[in-house]
Amino acid sequence: MDVRKAIEVSGLVQGVGFRPYVFRLANEHHLAGTIANTGAGVTIEVQGPPEIVEEFVARLPAEAPPLARITGVSVSERPSNGDREFRILGSRLGEAPRALISPDVAVCADCLRELFDPADRRFRYPFINCTNCGPRYTIVRGIPYDRARTSMSVFPLCAACQREYDDPANRRFHAQPNACWVCGPRVELWDAEGRPLEAADPIAEAAARLRAGDVVAVKGLGGFHLAAEATNAAAVERLRERKRRVEKPFAIMAANLARVAQFCELDDASRELLLSAQRPIVLLPKLVPSSAEGKQPHPIAEAVAPGNRCLGVFLPYTPLHYLLFAAGDFPALVMTSGNVSEEPIAIDNREADERLRDLADFFLVHNRDILLRSDDSVVRVSGGRPRQWRRSRGYVPVPVFLHEELPPILAVGGELKNTICLTRGTQAFLSQHIGDLENAESYRFFEEAVAHLERILEIEPRIVAYDLHPDYFATRWALARDGVERVGVQHHHAHIAACMAENHLDGRVLGLALDGTGYGTDGTVWGGEVLVADYRDFTRAAHLDTVPMPGAAAAIHEPWRMAVSYLYRHFGRAFLDLDIPFVRQLDRARVEVLLRMLERGVNSPLTSSCGRLFDAVAALVGLRERVNYEAQAAIELEMALPETPERHEAYPLAIVSDAGGYVLDTGPLFASLLDDLQRGRPVGTISQRFHDGLVEGFARAAVLLRERTALDRICLSGGCFQNAYLLEQMTSHLAAAGFKVFTHAEVPAGDGGLSLGQALVAAHRLR
Template identity: 50%
Template sequence: MNTLLRHRIEVRGIVQGVGFRPFVYQTAARFGLSGWVLNDSDGVVIEVEGEKTHLDTFASVLREEPPPLAAVAEVHIEEVAVKGGAGFDILQSQRHRHRATEISPDTFVCTDCLTELFDPADRRYRYPFINCTNCGPRYTLVTDVPYDRGYTTMAGFAMCPACQREYDDPSSRRFHAQPNACPDCGPQVLLRDASGQVVDTTDPVSEAVSLLSQGCILAVKGVGGYHLAVDPCHEQALRRLRRRKGRDEKPFALMVADVSTAQRLAVLDEESRRLLESTERPIVLLPQRPGHGLSPQVAPHNRYFGLMLPYTPLHYLLFQDFFSALVMTSANFSEEPIVFRDEDAQGTLRSLADYTLEHNRPIHIRTDDSIARILGGRGLLLRRSRGFVPRALRLIRQTEPVLAVGAELKNTLCLTRGQQAYLSQHIGDLQSPEVFRSFLQTYDHFRHILGVDPDIVAHDLHPDYQSTAFAQQLQDKMLVGVQHHHAHMASCLAENCFDGEAIGVVFDGAGYGEDGQVWGGEFLLGDCRDFRRAGHLAYLPMPGGDAATREPLRMGLSALFYAFGRELPSHPLVESLPQSEVEFYLQMMERRLNTPLTSSCGRLFDAVAALAGLRYRVSYEGQAALELEMALPENPGEEAYPFVFEKVGEELIVNPAKVFRAVADDSWQGVDTSRISLRFHNGLARLILDACRSLRDQYGLKAVALTGGVFQNRYLTEKARALLLEDGFRVLLHSLVPPNDGGISLGQAVVAARRTEAGRAGC
């Protein structure tokens, strides 16, 4: 006779909103077990009774064969008293004050739902909100935990009898699918014109497609906000869109109907195809294919397209009848957050779109599309948002709860809980009042759904950042200031679960240095607690401060001034400007009038781009550096400019004077910009190797973290990585955390946790 046992099982991780309770129900039935399952504020709780062998197999299936969207982080099992009884039930969810559950990210529409969407015999034929336990919106709908319909923006839609039967049926794919709906009981789509009037049509989607084919700009409400859609072959429509958005040259994202369309427009390899088709459905940067046939207005001065596949049923319906590709860019004015509320859309979108395709399912929290590229043979997130948030990153050790408020640009928040770090969706540049309001909304939402209100708050050292000011206004919190580039380095170390000391090569645009100067070309030594500056690019004058980031010509003149002094050589840049303007900048630099000093590698790229004649002024952040990367030849060689460094005290100082002279000379002699770009990139990669060798010889460190926005540059990163690996270094790169300022908050959180832990231990 077999002895019956009863186990209480607590499952933590992404186990709500992913069909986990139906999966538990069906697994229990499969092994003839009795008991119950419910959601609580920490995850899923199960009590299950049966023979030991069946209980062991049941637990193994929970860990190893969860539903497609689930991520099991922890399974805790304890034996409890046998209760007897038959059958297995799904009980009503429980809420308690402490919360540890994780919410699933929003996910793309699954194959089963797509099949039903285009099946004329199915009751959800062409229904734009079809979903099941394996797909659909999650994070942007959730208002509270546990994840039940009443705590989502679907609460206002009562299920019809047919939907309720599916929801209650353990054999159905929609068993306890919280956003479950159909045309009879769920959200509906409608079309409005620019005046806000509803367009009288029986098929708003088909009418929208017709309008797009006529060159209209269409605002489309998605999962995390509104997009602006336009025909990518319609030159005049694209120009109107750029004018209305205030987006002169920055590339637009493209949504394509399928992978075959993506292959027609861009060059895909196996890794990029896998990333494009992943459940997260990010925008993937891919090399343009010659003869693609799209307007140059889609991605001016760029050799890449940002492509994504459809991820909602509504997107698939737009592509069914006419288009194979559409520009699909965030609905906002430049530098403002994506529009997501219907009431805001009625105002903002009237000046952006000719028509609006909207629906009445509320979006609770805005979330942009994620952006990624292949680098070093794997995906690298450049913007971590829809599809990835709020999925946790696992830390190497348990920490006290910390809130990190991020940087000024590409802002994100980070909350830690136990061994989990939760990086928020991309928020944006906090200099915009609208973006700062979005920052506050995200802060409130994140704390609420995670049930964490930390006493420790980490922030940047820059005294004028909005995020720093916000942290300082919080009451009864322990504030920990973290240097910008140390946070970059710690972010890379934490993502790679690296717990020792390393060399940090931190190249970015700007960060407040401990000496009050603008850092950004740094060689650091340290770990996730402390660091020291071991070297940096020589300081260059930055005439006009922030104005120099918008006008690379100023950094070009700064480079010439640094290399030649006041007597500037004959050069196209100098000759393109009135002599009075050149003299004005020279006097600014000589007298240090509104001219901070910077070691920024981003400004180094700006200087070389200006000297090469690529870009004197920019219309978006990082444009000059991007176009210098785009100028690289298709078949690069090994020629390189000679970067040199010298030891000054305890630091390595990189002197770029020879490089500036060489670039100026090459440009004057008409050397092709592709060769100038190649020599610069190769020289910088070799500098990284030489500096790391020197630091290894002195300090014995063999691990190198490459981080900061400059390491979004694929060629430079892969070249430097290859050189370092060949020389015996261990190279740490980003993947799930952006190397740019979007990853800063993770580093801030980890540094603050370590320092607090050490302080309390008396270290």
């Protein structure tokens, strides 16, 4: 006798080919029934012999499509009915959405084969896709995921596409963005004034313009890129000048993996990332070309990433990208966000024309609307693991899965590298990268992101968590929001809570939070902190010594000021007699003004920031007196490390007791560093001794705190841990000392992960 069972499947099961998969599996077992998308995922009903139904239920999660992520399966009995076949029903509306939305997915191998097959009806069609690939999150208005709720709703399917959509044996069975030359979006090439050009093949014409050295704005999945040929130094310099991006590295898109291997070192983990469905930008060491005649010029223009040993590289992820590379035969293209520096990425054609017309010579546009801005994600392999630097396209909106249930909370992040976080049960939804909230356009993007995430998830948070810094835009926004309970969270506590949440930790831990800026509970700027923390509370147990930042924000942009501050703190005015290049090159009149500021405490807030310590050392060794982008001095100090670590004694940090905790005194470190400078030691040696000194100093502080607290778990967080050498050495030293060390991978260690930690702290404070 037949049985009928209802199966509720939750997780990432919409937009990933799950319904067609279930349809085929049911027919393979000769089962009758139905499947429908719902707000919670999918609902399946199957009817047939009991043993066959049981086999179906067992195979269902085990053989799911590769893009699916099942988080729950519940099975219940239903009365049998007269069903004789298995059918896909229309989506059920009216339920609170709990289904997960798929991220955008790189074009798959099957679609690529068809794209370049002259016999295929989609030959060279720039929007080819199937159930296994293509746009998802950036074209979705709501869930359940159906064409009517995407920006493809304005493109009715032609008869041929409709047949594919209706055919269970077809790869495009119920593929919502399905389209072709007859019924789908089209590409145009515009000039800088937004006028369409007459071009038989707009993509080939755009490639020719790039070959000629022009800058072309290219519409992608989550917004526009500004493209220039990466081997053309003049084109790259022109793009820098127009974008007002003096030295910050550009990302490059390489034609294929073989091309990447010509200019970067590749390991297995990086290869896997480059080829993944997410297609992030991967930070890779530059390959140093050589021949019998010695070192050769690098094939990628130096202006792409000046002063940096690494390149940010990614592979094409849309059909349009592949067609552009095929037409131009480029080794690599600069593909940088389509914006003026520090503004949000442009997504609309006319918006791009208005905002980018002074940056681009031509615009390669299309008429499929992007509904959500989403920059490219950035990942670096460190300690053998891929680690998110910027979690955005390809990863968002897949939630971070938590080990506990949280109420609906909105956490609004910090001022730099902003993301927001919305929680629902055991899921924490981090937004795409929003960026630095330093201009009106970024403020609007922030508000846009909050509204979008709340709308698409249909979550009305009653709790808003925010950073303690009173001048942050996100903080002011949170404090002005009505009808919610507001919870302020200290910056470094949020960092450690984010690391705890990612690693599913409970209870108290030691937390090492190293970064550039975070508002402390005493009103000073923190950033070199060891905390004893749980989700609810924390104690500041140790920190770097505190020094003034002469000129406040000016000291962040001019590292020489921090060098003077540290030298004056430890050696007084006697440092002016030092015979080292840094002192000899100082403008004595400016230094005198700075010293008077320090002596009188004028416009010189106190800081314990590890980032500012990096700045001071970078300035002292002659790497960087002024910076053009955040953390530039620290990055260049990391880049100065010897390629093969040398055996040197670490610079000493003295650990002194202070008010129930410890202070790491940098005086001995600077004394040893100055001695090396006077001896003419190489910058690489000084950089390594400095890095090693930080590692050994903080590791010793952790051991002392373990003796006091009996805590042997330690979390590492904060932007300084994007420094691969610092992270790897700190992890290995602490592990060798008997600690269980927890780090970030899925969530950025920098401020892109703050909102997750804020949400956890707020939830625990209000219990």
